[in-house]
Structures are given as C-alpha cells and as structure tokens.
Amino acid sequence: MSYFNQQQAASNQTFMQLEHEMEAMTDVFNKIISSCHTKCIPTKYSESDLNKAESVCVDRCFSKYMIVQQQIGSKLQELSQNVQEMNAEAAARASQ
Amino acid sequence: MSYFNQQQAASNQTFMQLEHEMEAMTDVFNKIISSCHTKCIPTKYSESDLNKAESVCVDRCFSKYMIVQQQIGSKLQELSQNVQEMNAEAAARASQ
Amino acid sequence: MDINALTPYDRNRFMAMMEEKQVKDSLRLYHNLVERCFLDCANDFTTKTLTAKEEACVNKCCDKFLKYSARIGQRFAEQNTAMVDIQQQLISENASQ
Amino acid sequence: MDINALTPYDRNRFMAMMEEKQVKDSLRLYHNLVERCFLDCANDFTTKTLTAKEEACVNKCCDKFLKYSARIGQRFAEQNTAMVDIQQQLISENASQ
Amino acid sequence: MDGIKQEEALELQRLLQERQSLSIFEEATLHYTSLCFDKCIGRIGTKLDSSEQTCLSNCVERFFDVSESVLYHIAGSADGPNQGQEKGGSFF
Amino acid sequence: MDGIKQEEALELQRLLQERQSLSIFEEATLHYTSLCFDKCIGRIGTKLDSSEQTCLSNCVERFFDVSESVLYHIAGSADGPNQGQEKGGSFF
Numbered sequence: 001m002s003y004f005n006q007q008q009a010a011s012n013q014t015f016m017q018l019e020h021e022m023e024a025m026t027d028v029f030n031k032i033i034s035s036c037h038t039k040c041i042p043t044k045y046s047e048s049d050l051n052k053a054e055s056v057c058v059d060r061c062f063s064k065y066m067i068v069q070q071q072i073g074s075k076l077q078e079l080s081q082n083v084q085e086m087n088a089e090a091a092a093r094a095s096q
Numbered sequence: 097m098s099y100f101n102q103q104q105a106a107s108n109q110t111f112m113q114l115e116h117e118m119e120a121m122t123d124v125f126n127k128i129i130s131s132c133h134t135k136c137i138p139t140k141y142s143e144s145d146l147n148k149a150e151s152v153c154v155d156r157c158f159s160k161y162m163i164v165q166q167q168i169g170s171k172l173q174e175l176s177q178n179v180q181e182m183n184a185e186a187a188a189r190a191s192q
Numbered sequence: 193m194d195i196n197a198l199t200p201y202d203r204n205r206f207m208a209m210m211e212e213k214q215v216k217d218s219l220r221l222y223h224n225l226v227e228r229c230f231l232d233c234a235n236d237f238t239t240k241t242l243t244a245k246e247e248a249c250v251n252k253c254c255d256k257f258l259k260y261s262a263r264i265g266q267r268f269a270e271q272n273t274a275m276v277d278i279q280q281q282l283i284s285e286n287a288s289q
Numbered sequence: 290m291d292i293n294a295l296t297p298y299d300r301n302r303f304m305a306m307m308e309e310k311q312v313k314d315s316l317r318l319y320h321n322l323v324e325r326c327f328l329d330c331a332n333d334f335t336t337k338t339l340t341a342k343e344e345a346c347v348n349k350c351c352d353k354f355l356k357y358s359a360r361i362g363q364r365f366a367e368q369n370t371a372m373v374d375i376q377q378q379l380i381s382e383n384a385s386q
Numbered sequence: 387m388d389g390i391k392q393e394e395a396l397e398l399q400r401l402l403q404e405r406q407s408l409s410i411f412e413e414a415t416l417h418y419t420s421l422c423f424d425k426c427i428g429r430i431g432t433k434l435d436s437s438e439q440t441c442l443s444n445c446v447e448r449f450f451d452v453s454e455s456v457l458y459h460i461a462g463s464a465d466g467p468n469q470g471q472e473k474g475g476s477f478f
Numbered sequence: 479m480d481g482i483k484q485e486e487a488l489e490l491q492r493l494l495q496e497r498q499s500l501s502i503f504e505e506a507t508l509h510y511t512s513l514c515f516d517k518c519i520g521r522i523g524t525k526l527d528s529s530e531q532t533c534l535s536n537c538v539e540r541f542f543d544v545s546e547s548v549l550y551h552i553a554g555s556a557d558g559p560n561q562g563q564e565k566g567g568s569f570f
Contacts (some may be wrong), residue, residue, distance in 0.1 A: 014231060018193065019209060021275060024504055026213070030220070031512040033261060039522050040286055041260055043232040048255035050263065057522045062267040064526060068534060069485060069511045075538050076506055094211040107296040114290065114304060117372060120412055120458050122310070125365055126317070128419040129358060137357055139329045146351035146360065153430045154357060158364040159433060160427060164442060165419045172414055173445050222460065230452040231425065242451045250452055254459045282407040319552065327544040328517065334533040339543045347544055351551045 028069070036061035124165070132157035194276055207286055210279070221261070256259035292375055304383055307376070318358070326350035418446050510538050 040057035041050075049057065136153035137146075146154065198206065213286070233249035234242065267277050294305065329355070330346035331339065366373050426441035427434070434442070518533035526534070531534070 008199060010194075010197045011202045011561060014193055014195070014197045015202045015205055018206060018278070020501075021227065022209070022213065024508075025268075025272060026217070027508055028511075029240060030267070031508065032215070033224075033264055035515055036264065036522075037228075037257075037541070038516075039519070040221065041256065045232065045249050045252040045256060048259075050256065050259050054260075055223050055263065058263050059267060061522045063528045064229075064522065065511070065515055066271060066545060067526065068519070069507065071534055072511045072514060073507045075535070076503065076510065079538065079542075080503075098436060104293075104296060105292075106294045107299045108322075109377070110292070110294045111299045112303055116302060116409075117290075118306070118310065120416075120457070121365075121369060121372065122314070123363070123416055124419075127416065128365070129361055131420060131423055132361065133325075133354075133357065133429070135359055137353065138412075141329065141346050141349040141353060144349050146353065146356050150357075151360065154360050157354075157365060157430045158361060160430065161419070161423055162368060163413065163434065164423045164427070167442055168419045168446060169415045171443065172411065172418065175446065175450075176411075179456075197426070222456065224455045225460070226449070226453045227421070229456060230421075230449050232471045234425075234448045236450060237426070240444075240447075240453045243447060248457060249461060254456055258460075267420060319548065322548045322552070323541070323545045324513070326548060327513075327541050331540045331544060333519075334518070334536045335541060337536075337539075339540060339547070347547045348551060351548055355552075361552060 032062060032065050035065065128158060128161050130159065193278075195281060198282075203282060203286065207283055225254055225257055228257065232274075292378060300379060301317070303379055307380075320353055322354055334383075348374075365378065421449065457463065461464065513541065514538065543557065 034059060040054055040061055109137055132154060136150055138150075213216060214273045227233055233246050236243050306315045330350055331344050333340050333343060422442055422445035426438050426445055514534055514537035518530050518537055
C-alpha cells in the first residue's frame with residue numbers, strides 16, 4: 001500500500017487538523033449556547049423575537065465568553081509551565 | 097473454535113445479563129443522587145452530618161423516585177402497546 | 193493549514209464530514225429545544241393535551257431559541273473567519289464541479 | 290438468572306467487571322464532589338488560596354455528600370436485594386478459593 | 387466461525403435484538419423518569435399528592451406533544467433561521 | 479505496512495502525541511472556561527468589572543485547591559463512608 005506518499009500524507013494531515021478544529025469549535029459553540037441562554041434569555045417567552053436588551057446581552061455574553069476563554073487558556077499554560085520548571089529544577093538538583 | 101458449546105453459551109448469557117443489569121442500576125443510582133441532592137440537601141453546609149429533616153427527605157425522595165420510575169415504565173409500555181395496536185389495525189385495513 | 197494540500201479524495205471526506213456534522217447539529221438542536229421548551233412551558237398537566245397557552249409558549253420558545261442560536265452563530269462566525277473562509281472555499285469548489 | 294450457570298472463567302470476568310466498576314464509580318464520585326463543592330463553597334476569589342471558611346465548607350460539603358451518597362446506596366441495596374445477594378455470593382466464593 | 391450452528395446463530399440474533407429493544411425502552415424509562423421527577427415533584431412531602439400524581443400521569447404524553455410541536459415548528463421554518471447554511475455548509 | 483519508512487512512522491507518532499496533548503489542554507480549557515464563566519459572571523454588564531476579573535484570575539487555582547482538598551479528605555476517610563464495600567464488591 002503506497003498510501004503514505006508525501007502528497008497524501010500532507011492532505012491527510014490537513015484533513016485531520018480541520019476535523020479536529022471543527023470538533024473543538026462545535027464544543028465551544030455548544031457551551032456558549034448553554035451558558036448565555038441562562039444569563040440572557042428569560043423563560044417566560046412573551047414574544048418570538050429577541051428584544052433589544054436580550055440582543056445586547058447575547059452579544060456581550062459572547063464577547064465575554066471569548067475573553068474568559070483566552071484568560072483561562074493563558075492561566076493553564078502559565079500553571080503548566082510552572083510545573084515544568086519545577087520538574088526541571090527538581091531533575092537538575094537530583095542529578096547533582 | 098468450540099466456544100459456543102451449551103455450557104459456555106449459558107454462562108456467557110448470564111454474564112451479559114448481569115453486566116447489563118449492573119449498568120442499568122448504576123445509571124438509575126446516579127440520576128437519583130443528582131435529583132435528590134437538589135431537592136433535599138441545602139448548599140450552605142452548616143454541619144458534616146445529615147440532620148433528621150435531610151435524612152427523612154432523602155429516604156422519601158428515594159421511594160418517590162422508585163414509584164415514579166414504575167409509573168413511567170407502565171405509561172411507556174401502555175403507549176407503545178397503543179402504537180402497536182394502531183399499526184396492527186392499519187395493516188389489517190390495508191390488506192382488505 | 194494549507195487547503196490546497198487537500199486531494200480530491202480528502203475534499204470529499206471533508207464535505208461528507210460537514211454534512212454529517214449538520215445532521216448531528218440538527219438532532220442536538222431538536223433535542224435541546226424539546227427539553228428546554230418542555231421544562232419552561234409545560235406546567236399545566238391537568239388536560240389531555242397541551243393547552244392553547246402552552247402551545248403558544250412552545251412556539252415562542254422555539255422561535256426565540258432559534259433566533260438566539262442564529263445570533264450566537266453569527267457572532268461565532270465573525271470570530272472564526274479563517275474557518276468560515278475555508279468552508280466557503282471548499283463548498284464553492286465542490287458546487288462548481 | 291442462574292448464577293450457578295457461570296463458569297469459573299465468567300466468574301472471574303464478573304469480579305473483574307466489579308472492580309472496574311468500583312474504580313469508575315470512585316472517579317465519578319471524586320469529579321462530582323470537586324465540581325459541587327467548588328460551585329457551592331468557593332465564593333471569595335480575593336485571596337491566593339482558599340480561606341479558612343472555604344476550606345471548612347469544602348470539608349463539610351465532602352462529608353455531607355459522602356454520607357448522603359451512602360444513605361442512598363443503603364436504600365438502593367435494600368431495594369435491589371436480588372443483585373446484592375448475587376454480588377455477595379460471588380464475592381464470598383471468590384474469597385474462599 | 388466454527389461450531390456455530392444455524393440455530394445458534396438465529397438464537398444469538400434474536401437475543402441481540404431483544405437486548406437492543408430492552409435497552410431502548412430502558413433508556414427511555416431512565417430519561418423520562420428523571421425528567422418527570424424533576425418537573426413534577428417540588429418539595430419532598432410525606433407522599434405524592436394528587437397534583438403530583440396528575441402531573442406524572444400526563445408528563446410523558448405532554449413531552450411527546452412538545453416534541454411534535456417543536457418538530458412541526460422547525461420543519462415549517464426550515465428556510466428562516468438557517469440562513470447562511472448552504473448544502474454541506476455549517477458556519478455554525 | 480508497505481511504504482512506511484522509519485522516519486514517517488516516527489513523524490506519525492510525534493503528530494499523534496502532539497494531537498493528544500493539545501487535546502488534553504483543549505479539554506481542560508473548555509471545561510474550566512465554562513465552569514469559571516458560569517461561576518464568576520452573573521449579570522451581563524457592559525464590561526467585565528474588577529470583581530469578575532479577580533474571580534477569573536483566581537478561578538482555576540481555587541478549583542485545583544478544592545480538588546486537592548477533596549482528594550485529601552476522601553483518602554483520609556477511606557474506611558468510613560464506604561462501609562459495605564468489600565474488595566471487588568459494590569452494593570452501590
């Protein structure tokens with residue numbers, strides 16, 4: 001099987017990256033749908049359309065979620081780097 | 097492969113029934129834990145033990161859940177029988 | 193991510209994946225809607241069918257959720273232009289074949 | 290369901306299944322506890338660690354949930370005596386080997 | 387597969403089907419039980435009172451009514467809220 | 479597998495590992511984002527105010543603190559609330 005020639009390997013890699021990205025985006029989308037509905041849409045349903053307040057809330061909720069996501073991502077990266085640094089220091093001390 | 101002799105087949109069937117039963121029971125258990133906690137355990141955690149009111153609530157909540165489960169099961173069976181009867185009648189009419 | 197690296201075979205895989213995703217998303221949307229509108233609107237339980245008030249509530253609940261969901265989708269697409277461009281490119285190339 | 294129909298091989302499979310289940314249940318319990326006690330107890334967020342009050346809350350939250358869970362477990366076992374008997378029989382037969 | 391006779395194969399198939407349909411029924415019972423319990427029963431009193439009983443006996447059918455209503459509603463507005471979704475496209 | 483050279487196999491392995499660890503990081507980001515968003519942000523105002531900001535910057539670490547606390551607590555009471563659970567047993 002000559003499946004793994006250069007071109008097909010590159011194509012497959014691109015496909016898998018796209019697939020992975022789509023999946024991650026779907027997960028985030030669904031979390032936002034859930035969280036922002038709780039915070040912005042009252043449950044008494046007096047009308048079919050989103051009124052002005054609800055629309056504004058939804059837009060703001062979305063931006064905030066994106067900001068929070070970025071901050072959490074940075075925080076996790078910072079914390080994991082700290083762990084890596086601690087491990088490196090411990091390894092350095094152990095080998096002395 | 098003589099895997100499917102009588103004894104082993106019966107044993108395997110028993111095993112799969114047990115496995116299935118355990119899985120179903122675990123699902124019900126987890127649903128009850130979730131639902132009854134909401135209804136019985138306040139979130140301010142003033143003490144480590146369940147007080148009398150909470151214990152009584154938990155016991156009652158559990159029994160009620162079991163009763164509801166039985167009622168829902170009967171209702172679903174009744175509804176599916178109705179559908180089967182309707183399908184049988186429709187088939188009988190169609191073949192005339 | 194170089195889209196032009198995709199072979200015709202993998203382009204088809206991508207289109208198939210998108211269609212499958214759309215089906216899954218529609219199913220999920222349906223189940224979410226039913227559960228939400230049931231929890232929020234069905235409160236009477238004394239009649240043999242939904243009351244007119246409950247039916248009206250369910251309709252508004254659906255409309256509102258769909259519009260809400262579309263708005264989030266718009267904001268989301270604005271945020272993820274790269275992916276949207278990729279999708280658009282692959283779809284139009286597929287359509288012109 | 291005839292337990293005596295189980296061959297020694299399948300009895301071992303059952304014991305292995307039970308152990309795996311216990312591990313899964315413990316993990317689930319842990320994750321549930323952490324999420325619940327975090328949501329209910331962590332409210333300060335102005336300090337670099339949990340406050341003494343928050344720590345105390347987490348401890349009580351854990352204790353309460355474990356006792357609550359055990360109580361439900363007891364009621365559940367009383368309701369499902371058939372399965373409990375089966376488990377007890379298989380465990381004691383396994384122990385006496 | 388050696389040793390599997392025709393009748394055993396048919397028996398196996400029947401068991402698998404049975405287990406599948408039991409499983410779907412069990413899934414439904416599990417789901418509607420927790421849904422209707424959470425919906426119909428508020429404060430845990432001494433026993434299930436009549437309004438709770440009424441709620442429970444109508445719960446499943448009202449859920450089906452809502453399912454039907456939502457499906458009809460979505461199908462009707464298939465061109466509306468899905469603007470931007472072309473065939474095979476998503477754009478979320 | 480024909481046609482796969484040593485170097486391609488190593489490259490594939492590296493990519494799989496990379497994808498795995500990215501995935502764990504992404505999973506964690508997804509989970510903590512929704513948790514901290516729901517926890518720290520109540521009413522949606524014009525912008526994130528300072529108390530919300532403080533909450534967010536401390537949220538993840540407080541979650542780890544609670545995880546540690548719970549783990550320590552469960553490990554300590556391993557003989558208590560699990561009465562009836564014998565080795566391999568369950569009794570729920």
